[in-house]
Amino acid sequence: MSPLYIALERYMGMRRTLGFKLSSQGQMLRRFVAHMDQHGNAIITSKLAIEWVSKDAGPASWPGRLSAVRGFARYVAITDPRTQVPPTSAFPEQRRPAPYLYSKAEVQQLLAAMLALPPAGNLRRWTYYCIVGLLAVTGMKIGEALRLHRGDVDLDQGILVIRDSKFGKSRIVPIHSSTLTVLKDYAARRDSQPLRSAGRPFFTGERGGHVGLTLR
Structure with missing residues (x-):
């Protein structure tokens, strides 16, 4: 187990004690550390972090990936001053499209x-x-x-x-x-329908289970 992976487990444990679930961020950071280990990089630098953030991902996901790595890098830098925290200005700000309001x-x-x-x-x-x-x-x-x-x-x-x-x-x-x-x-x-037993969701599908519905 690499020092970065050990640091990641400690970082996630600390954040979770503060009430953060870290479901998506945890997955991102594990992929980041695995990428660092795979290429033999033991020290986080801005260059390596930015390269990973933009690797195999669309621009819309870059801010979230960068935010996750920045938080972890700040934690690692406490014990390893060689660590670089990538700047927030590494990527242009992604503007969210204006929501559509139905009349x-x-x-x-x-x-x-x-x-x-x-x-x-x-x-x-x-x-x-x-x-x-x-x-x-x-x-x-x-x-x-x-x-x-x-x-x-x-x-x-x-x-x-x-x-x-x-x-x-x-x-x-x-x-x-x-x-x-x-x-x-x-x-x-x-x-009044069959397969509507007690304890199931309020809105039920054809067989009495959860409903799948996506609105765009």
Whole structure:
């Protein structure tokens, strides 16, 4: 096990005790250290770090990769002053595209399209209709809606519990009475279908499991 890999394990352990999950960053840094070891490089330099950041990756991912390496390099530099921390100015700033905001008319058209999904008697159209409608009226993220379980949806109080959202936190989202009526209707339709056993997600797929839905 190389000194850099040992330092990486200590660095990640320290960050995790502070509450950071480091799921994606941890994978990035392991690839970085493996690359350093593979080429016989024991000291992090700006040149080596920048070369790795831009290797086999598109420009959109460079800032995230650079940020991960910079944090690790700062940690290593505490015990090895030969370490160089790559500058933040190594790559031009990547601007995010402006988000597209659906108009009320477009939301209505999208909802109508969901209810027109075939086949006519299937739960699928109602599942997608409710998910899209819930996103429109609450501002929830698509992943948050799809992860809802029956216990997270209080149809008596009109409350949704969003678990493990950003930074692993949870929050409560109250819903309007009109939205509650739609969700109650959906729950009744869902429970009348086969393969809808207790304990499954609130929004169910064709076989009663999780729903797969991507909005672009």
